[in-house]
Amino acid sequence: MELDAVAGALYALPREEFTTARDAKAREARAGGDRALATAIGRLRRPTVAAWLVNQLARRRPEELAALGELGARLRAAHEQLDGTALRELSARRRELLTALGKATNELGAADGVPVSESVGRDLESLFTAALAEPAAQRALASGRLSSAKDLTDADALNWPTVSPTARPRPALVPQPPASRAPWHTESGVSAHPDGPPTAETGPSPALAKARAELERTESALTQAQRRRDGAAETYTSAAGEETAAHQRVASQRAELIAAEQDEQRARQRARFARRQREDADRELADARRRATVARDRLSALEQ
Known part of the structure; x- marks a missing residue:
């Protein structure tokens, strides 16, 4: 997966499907070991x-x-x-x-x-x-x-x-038995460590079960926090x-x-x-009126 392709697909979906699809893509990336991509997908906000x-x-x-x-x-x-x-x-x-x-x-x-x-x-x-x-x-x-x-x-x-592009997923941590401890010998001749990796007979260790439960709780809290943030963002x-x-x-x-x-x-x-x-027109009109008055007076004087 690439972030651009995931974002393009998510923002093309109907709005009500965005959050569920985003969370599913983030889980898919996390399951594939790409935590950086999972985090980036989780930050995409619902429109x-x-x-x-x-x-x-x-x-x-x-x-x-x-x-x-x-x-x-x-x-x-x-x-x-x-x-x-x-x-x-x-x-x-x-x-x-x-x-x-x-x-x-x-x-x-x-x-x-x-x-x-x-x-x-x-x-x-x-x-x-x-x-x-x-x-x-x-x-x-x-x-x-x-x-x-x-x-x-x-x-x-x-x-x-x-x-x-140079980022690489972190290698999974595989619990290793302590090298300094001597194994116990069972009656069947199979050696085992008291705190070593779980076997098919004993099942997951309490520490591993606790870590899985903690991961589930934190992922659930992350989803709820993201939804609350979407509401606040709106x-x-x-x-x-x-x-x-x-x-x-x-x-x-x-x-x-x-x-x-x-x-x-x-x-x-x-x-x-x-x-x-x-x-200018007012002055021109006043001047014309004066000239007309003078002309009329001159004509009247001559006619007398």
């Missing part, structure tokens, strides 16, 4: 509903997520250049794209019997908005192995854990998603504010120019 929907979108309709990366690059460039016209156009395109992605995830959810609630819709919007802001976030969404919004803010989570994700969405709304509104301020500045300049033109 939130929003993350699961995005993973399905990445697998089934990847071109729609690719549009996020293209639009994000254009938005960042326009923001850096303070290009108000481009920001207005791209902000409209951003709203259209988020609406289209929301519709796409709703369709996928309906097809798989996963309704998109209002809170899930907010989480989806925060994930898509984060992908607009950061190329790394867009790549995380496109990977199809997203577990939650935390993957977009945690730099370590953006790179999947890997097992060193609670955190909901709060983190709301925070991310609020942050992105502020960023979007700030961009719109910059565009509006530029519009205001241009309108102010046009108003100043128009005011000067009006003042």
